Amino acid sequence: MNDAKKLGIKDELKKFIINNYLLGAKNAKISDDDSFLEEGIIDSIGVIELTNHIQRTCGIKIHVAEIVPQNFDTLNNLEKYINRKLHSK
Amino acid sequence: MTDSLHGMIQRSAKRSPRAIALVEAGAPSRAFTYSEFGALVDAFARDLIKRGLRKAERVGILARNSIEWAAFYLAVSKAGGISVPLNYTLQVSDLAEEARDCGIAALYSDKSLSKKAHKLAGRVSSIRFVVNCAPEADSHKGVKFPKVKEGDPASIIYTAGTTRKPLGVVLTHKNLLSNSRAVSEYSGLSRRDRTCCVLPFYYIYGLSLLLSNLSAGASVIIDNRFMYPNLIADGIKRYRATGFAGVPSHYAILLYRTALRKKKLPDLRYFMQAGDAMPPRLILTLAKAFPRKKIYLMYGQTEAGPRISYLSPDKVRDKPDSVGSAIPGAKVRVVDESGDDCGLKRAGEILVASSGVMKGYWNNPVETKKAVKGGWLHTGDIAFRDGEGDLFIVGREKNFLKVAGRRISPLEIERIAEDDPSVLEAACVGAKDKLSGQKTKLFVSPVPGKKIDANRMMKACKEKLPPYMVPSKIVIMESLPKSSLGKINRKELESI
Structure with missing residues (x-):
């Protein structure tokens, strides 16, 4: 979780999403409340890659039933969800 | 009406x-x-x-x-x-x-x-x-x-x-x-x-x-x-x-x-x-x-x-690798290079005639003439038929690779990889090679919770394939990249 620690969870995820799904475009922007679903930022495969990435970098186990918009659909939701998981470890 | x-x-x-x-x-x-x-x-x-x-x-x-x-x-x-x-x-x-x-x-x-x-x-x-x-x-x-x-x-x-x-x-x-x-x-x-x-x-x-x-x-x-x-x-x-x-x-x-x-x-x-x-x-x-x-x-x-x-x-459980026979109102042929119908189990190009076949390509009479001849659409896909007339696709035109002067279908290599119970998806693409012009590279992703043994897979390829078709490399990925349609993105794999 080196990058996650250095940058903070949200910024690290933002970096991962921009590099992987917005092709690292220079002017790529993603706001903390942008819906990945509505904006078409991440597709079905992307969400699985993102899940694996979070599991690896944050050391948490994500159950498939938890991959829902309430937990995953914006950077803010993701940060809250990961923090909840980290605290309950 | x-x-x-x-x-x-x-x-x-x-x-x-x-x-x-x-x-x-x-x-x-x-x-x-x-x-x-x-x-x-x-x-x-x-x-x-x-x-x-x-x-x-x-x-x-x-x-x-x-x-x-x-x-x-x-x-x-x-x-x-x-x-x-x-x-x-x-x-x-x-x-x-x-x-x-x-x-x-x-x-x-x-x-x-x-x-x-x-x-x-x-x-x-x-x-x-x-x-x-x-x-x-x-x-x-x-x-x-x-x-x-x-x-x-x-x-x-x-x-x-x-x-x-x-x-x-x-x-x-x-x-x-x-x-x-x-x-x-x-x-x-x-x-x-x-x-x-x-x-x-x-x-x-x-x-x-x-x-x-x-x-x-x-x-x-x-x-x-x-x-x-x-x-x-x-x-x-x-x-x-x-x-x-x-x-x-x-x-x-x-x-x-x-x-x-x-x-x-x-x-x-x-x-x-x-x-x-x-x-x-x-x-x-x-x-x-x-x-x-x-x-x-x-x-x-x-x-x-x-x-x-x-x-x-009702045939799916017996023939999961078949795509069946013509839909109602369509005629399908499997022909060899001279345009003659192939016999049973002999592979050839799939042609189709139906009222669904396109009028042509927009503003492109040259490509239209190549694709539709005498009312038959030339699909470019290669298949054979079994005794019941069901089609088995062995290669798709757009995916064919040319290796050491030979035309090969990646599907044959992919099917060997997919025989391994730990493999969820497989895709074989071409990679540039100084000697043969192009070599094959096999990408595989595992069924969640399973591990793929690349050495065992390479051994299976060597046993079942002619030497020129054996992949030069097997790459294991968590999941294979997909296009917006959910299909495996072969172009992206080629660039890896």
Whole structure:
């Protein structure tokens, strides 16, 4: 979780999403409340890659039933969800 | 009687006005009856005429699946135009190439793609106006609609050519309607059906699903939430879907990443599979998980409108690697290089003749002549037939590789990888090689929770394949990259 620690969870995820799904475009922007679903930022495969990435970098186990918009659909939701998981470890 | 896409919807609206035509899954969900949907089609069509759309002008649709997408598509037909469903995941420069190729005169977009649509309109001088929202239901009453004949072009679908420049496939009203009705016939679609559609409508498979369900008076459940596959699995149950249609990666995700297998789905009647070769073991896993559901394995091509063949569901468990025989009303041949019919189990090119076969490629008589000869569409795909006349595809034209002067089908190599129970998906692509010009590289992803033994797989390849076909490298990935249609993105793999 080196990058996650250095940058903070949200910024690290933002970096991962921009590099992987917005092709690292220079002017790529993603706001903390942008819906990945509505904006078409991440597709079905992307969400699985993102899940694996979070599991690896944050050391948490994500159950498939938890991959829902309430937990995953914006950077803010993701940060809250990961923090909840980290605290309950 | 002259048949047209909008005529088909008018008939369904007249027959069962209160039946549900389309549902948008989500929170909140939306639903339109056939009567409401027909009124929306009319409103869009009147608006197009009022804005000055002329007969046979091309109209682009740059939007995600929605009730409005479907209504606007049929409205273009009613207004006498030719719709051009566009792949919204493409870059503006690629979209502009397609828009210029067929001279798009007007464009429809939804809110989330409005910026992209206006950028596109700014780059393509033929685009006169952009429609962003649905007009008032009773606006512009009294507008006169042009007469549309069944042989008139209804849609231009750009094929995602992997090695050549995109080509615009021109499909007439007759092409699309006859093909949709054949699908309805063999899958037994009726007014009682509700089909869950996760495929984009700009993709011919998604469009065919939309039209075949509407022509049968069935309901289409639009679910754009595949990013959260569990919501799709829940949605199938919640909306009491009677059918689900997908490409292989949809099934791999639903079976291995969601609780779909554990769900009791009493309303679900069938699964449809097309778009790419599905690993036989994945088909058998689906069949085992849902022993009482029908599975339709289908084969097609945009140029054929699109469906060419399907395997009868009662044969799926015995022949999961077959795509069956010709759909109702179509004729299929397998021919050798001199054009003679191949005997049993001898591989040759698949040709198809049906009322679904395209009028041609837009503005491209040279390519049209190469593809359609004497009423037969030359698919470029290679298959053989068994004693029951069922087709087994051994290679697809666009995927063939040339290695050491020999033409090889990656499918043969992929099937060996897929025999390994730890493999979920496999794709073999070409990689540049100084000696042989091109060598093969095999990419595989594991079934969740399993580990792939690359050495064991390489050994199996060496045992079963001639030396020139043995992959030079096996690369294990968590999951294989996919295109916006859910198909394995071979171009991306080539660049790795």
